[in-house]
Amino acid sequence: MKNHEYQQIDPQALVTPTPTPPPRPLPEHKPRRARRRWEVFPGKNRFCCDGRMIAARQSGVLPLTLGLILLTSGLFFIFDCPFLVKHLTSCIPAIGGVLFVFVIISLLQTSFTDPGILPRATPEEAADIEKQIDNPTGSSSSYRPPPRTKEVVINQQVVKLKYCFTCKIFRPPRTSHCSLCDNCVERFDHHCPWVGNCVGKRNYRFFYTFIISLSFLTAFIFGCVTTHLTLRSQGGNGLVFALQASPASALELVVCFFSVWSILGLSGFHTYLVATNLTTNEDIKGSWSGKSGNEDVGNPYSYNSIIKNCCSVLCGPMPPSLIDRRGFVPSDDSVQTSPVEIELPAAKNDINMVGRAVTSGRPLPRPPVITLQQPAISIQSHSTA
Amino acid sequence: PADTFHNLQELHHSASLATKVFIQRDYSDSTICKFQTKFPAELDSRIERSLFEETVKTLNCYYGEAEKIGGQSYLEGCLACATAYIIFLCMETRYEKILKKISMYIQEQNEKIYAPRGLLLTDPIERGMRVVSFANTWDVFLSVGTTLKELCTIYKL
Numbered sequence: 112m113k114n115h116e117y118q119q120i121d122p123q124a125l126v127t128p129t130p131t132p133p134p135r136p137l138p139e140h141k142p143r144r145a146r147r148r149w150e151v152f153p154g155k156n157r158f159c160c161d162g163r164m165i166a167a168r169q170s171g172v173l174p175l176t177l178g179l180i181l182l183t184s185g186l187f188f189i190f191d192c193p194f195l196v197k198h199l200t201s202c203i204p205a206i207g208g209v210l211f212v213f214v215i216i217s218l219l220q221t222s223f224t225d226p227g228i229l230p231r232a233t234p235e236e237a238a239d240i241e242k243q244i245d246n247p248t249g250s251s252s253s254y255r256p257p258p259r260t261k262e263v264v265i266n267q268q269v270v271k272l273k274y275c276f277t278c279k280i281f282r283p284p285r286t287s288h289c290s291l292c293d294n295c296v297e298r299f300d301h302h303c304p305w306v307g308n309c310v311g312k313r314n315y316r317f318f319y320t321f322i323i324s325l326s327f328l329t330a331f332i333f334g335c336v337t338t339h340l341t342l343r344s345q346g347g348n349g350l351v352f353a354l355q356a357s358p359a360s361a362l363e364l365v366v367c368f369f370s371v372w373s374i375l376g377l378s379g380f381h382t383y384l385v386a387t388n389l390t391t392n393e394d395i396k397g398s399w400s401g402k403s404g405n406e407d408v409g410n411p412y413s414y415n416s417i418i419k420n421c422c423s424v425l426c427g428p429m430p431p432s433l434i435d436r437r438g439f440v441p442s443d444d445s446v447q448t449s450p451v452e453i454e455l456p457a458a459k460n461d462i463n464m465v466g467r468a469v470t471s472g473r474p475l476p477r478p479p480v481i482t483l484q485q486p487a488i489s490i491q492s493h494s495t496a
Numbered sequence: 497p498a499d500t501f502h503n504l505q506e507l508h509h510s511a512s513l514a515t516k517v518f519i520q521r522d523y524s525d526s527t528i529c530k531f532q533t534k535f536p537a538e539l540d541s542r543i544e545r546s547l548f549e550e551t552v553k554t555l556n557c558y559y560g561e562a563e564k565i566g567g568q569s570y571l572e573g574c575l576a577c578a579t580a581y582i583i584f585l586c587m588e589t590r591y592e593k594i595l596k597k598i599s600m601y602i603q604e605q606n607e608k609i610y611a612p613r614g615l616l617l618t619d620p621i622e623r624g625m626r627v628v629s630f631a632n633t634w635d636v637f638l639s640v641g642t643t644l645k646e647l648c649t650i651y652k653l
Contacts, residue, residue, distance in 0.1 A: 216580040230624040235516045263523045272523070280626060284527050298527070316573075317581060412526055423565050426573025428591045429584060430563075433624045 148438045153231055154294040164223040165434075167292045171304030173222055180218070180325070183366050184211045187332050190359040191339045198342055203335060210328040217321035218306060225432040226311030227297035229278065229286065237279040244274070266411035285412065287392055297430075300384075301391040310391075313432065316425050319381055326371070326378045333367040336360045388413040388420040519552065519628040529559040531620070531628050539630060543613050551605055551617070552628065555598065562594040595621060 149158040155168040166173075184207070192204045232240070244259065259274030261281050272281045275288050278295045282288070287299035289309050298312035310318045340360055343353035354361050384394060389410060393399060399410040414420050517539055522532045533552045535545045572590060576583050602619050610617050614634035623629060 213580050216582065220581055229626070232626075233623065235629075236518060236623065236627060239516070239518050265523060265526050270523075280624075283521065283626075284523055316577070320577065320581070419565075422570060422573075425577070426570045427565050428563055428569045428572070429576070429589045431589075431592055431595060431621070433621070435622075 148435050152434070154228065155292050156228075156294070159223070165225050165228075165308075166223055167302070167308050169291060169304075170307040173305065173307035176218065176305045177215075179366060179370075180211075180214060180328075183332060183363050184328070186359040186363050187335070190357055191332075191336055191363070194339055194343070194357070195335060199338070207328070207331060207335070210324055210331060213324040214321065214328050217317050217324060220317040221303075221306045221310065221314050221321050222308045224308075224314040224317060225434060226309040227299075227313045227430070228292075228309075228311075228432075228434050229280065229283075229295040229297060230434050231277075232279040240274075240279065240281065268409070268411040270411065285390065285393070298390060299392050313430060319385065319425060322374060322378045322381060326374045329367050329371045329374055332363060333371055336363050336367065340364075385421050385424045386417045388424060516632070517630040519630075521626060528563050529620075529625055530556045539615075542615060543610070547609055551609070554601065555620075555628065558594055558598045558601065562591045 147161065149161075149165075152158070157166050157168050157170070158164065159166070187207060188204060192207070195203045259276075261272040261274075263270050263272055263284065265284060270284050272284065274281050275295050277288060277293065280295065282295055283297065285298045286295050288295045289299065289302050291302050292309055294309070296309045296311035298315070300310040300315055300318075302309045303318070306318065306321070308314070339357065340350065340353045343356055344350045381391075383389075384391065387410065389399070393410075414423065517536050519531050519536065522530045524530075531552050533549050533556075535548055539548060568590060598621075599619055602617055606617050610630075611633070614632065616631040616633050618629045618631065620626070620628050
């Protein structure tokens with residue numbers, strides 16, 4: 112795809128990335144198709160609808176989850192509802208319908224929303240952080256790499272921020288790196304294979320809505336099917352007759368029976384987490400439970416009020432997505448550059464590289480590409496003959 | 497020749513001052529978005545401390561307002577929950593509205609205060625809300641000249 116000619120970058124391709132949801136796709140009248148940022152995204156994610164939706168690369172068992180829900184609900188509406196409407200009330204399919212809609216919508220939103228992925232550091236940022244790390248440690252005699260942690264005091268508690276080697280940033284508090292998605296996610300809860308995505312700051316409320324509504328739906332279907340079979344087996348008919356008359360109900364019963372306990376358990380667990388403003392990650396690691404023997408440890412993020420915790424986690428403002436999926440990549444060889452800068456992507460992204468190579472008299476390892484974005488010129492050097 | 501290299505070294509040294517200055521996040525107030533107001537030494541000769549502090553403090557105010565948990569955010573949250581969050585697809589959230597205001601504020605600050613002093617302030621949203629960065633615009637053209645000159649020397653153009 113490389114064009115070894117002098118060429119001009121079409122200024123219309125240099126769209127500044129905006130944080131708001133994309134209004135409509137930009138007209139592309141470049142001779143070569145401009146690539147969108149999602150196409151060069153470094154994490155292990157999958158994008159749909161030209162970057163509008165994001166999911167983990169491994170969809171996990173999302174198809175199974177969707178399939179089970181659709182199957183069970185479908186059987187319920189087709190086989191149980193007619194009988195129950197006739198014998199009881201027509202509210203039953205209405206309630207079931209509302210719950211079903213909530214479950215499906217919140218499941219899809221959990222799976223296809225950016226959980227709070229932090230974009231990787233630009234080369235300048237990474238260099239700046241490296242400088243900060245190297246300077247304080249000073250002594251170069253030890254072979255151990257300098258400790259890549261930073262300490263911060265939050266609500267009178269010392270919190271350690273770790274350095275992420277993949278993303279080249281110091282992780283903000285409550286951020287964790289998901290190895291499955293290869294991204295740092297803010298307020299990382301866990302990676303859920305059932306929804307095929309990480310659960311983090313931006314989609315935790317969708318996930319919570321999903322498991323709560325699924326608990327209600329499962330319990331509701333279970334209850335209705337039991338009522339249905341009970342009504343059918345009355346009048347001396349017996350359970351076997353009832354099951355023979357409506358075999359789908361047996362399947363629903365089995366599915367619901369086995370899933371309702373785990374889903375109810377999960378809902379209860381997450382309700383506890385919401386009330387105490389904890390994440391699954393912190394709870395499992397015992398970050399604030401004083402396992403290390405430190406008596407003063409408590410959750411520094413909790414507001415110490417159940418209502419306030421719930422409100423802040425579930426009803427708080429919706430933060431924007433920090434990764435720009437639909438913006439255009441400015442040129443073929445540079446990734447996430449800002450308007451006024453010089454980058455040597457073939458070399459180590461540091462202008463000092465040119466200086467060092469020149470002063471030592473050695474030729475540069477590869478022909479560098481200089482991209483100037485404000486004056487629209489792209490210069491690509493040919494290899495030396 | 498040695499003197500060419502020496503001149504290049506000198507030019508390069510002044511060009512290497514054209515690095516960006518990053519203002520990191522201040523996490524002392526938990527995970528809300530707030531930037532450190534400590535005045536960095538690299539900007540000492542370029543801009544007055546009071547102007548810098550005012551910019552960062554105003555940005556912090558905007559972000560604080562966006563992330564405030566109060567009446568309007570509860571309303572938005574509850575309404576969204578009641579509509580199974582479909583409303584997020586149709587409506588612009590309060591946070592996004594404030595981000596737009598922040599963009600305009602940064603643009604205005606750049607035009608009025610920072611561009612005349614040869615600095616460029618980048619919107620933190622473009623850096624994953626991690627840093628506020630000040631880029632040195634005047635030295636860029638010096639760097640361009642330096643790099644082109646070095647390339648000419650290397651490739652004997």
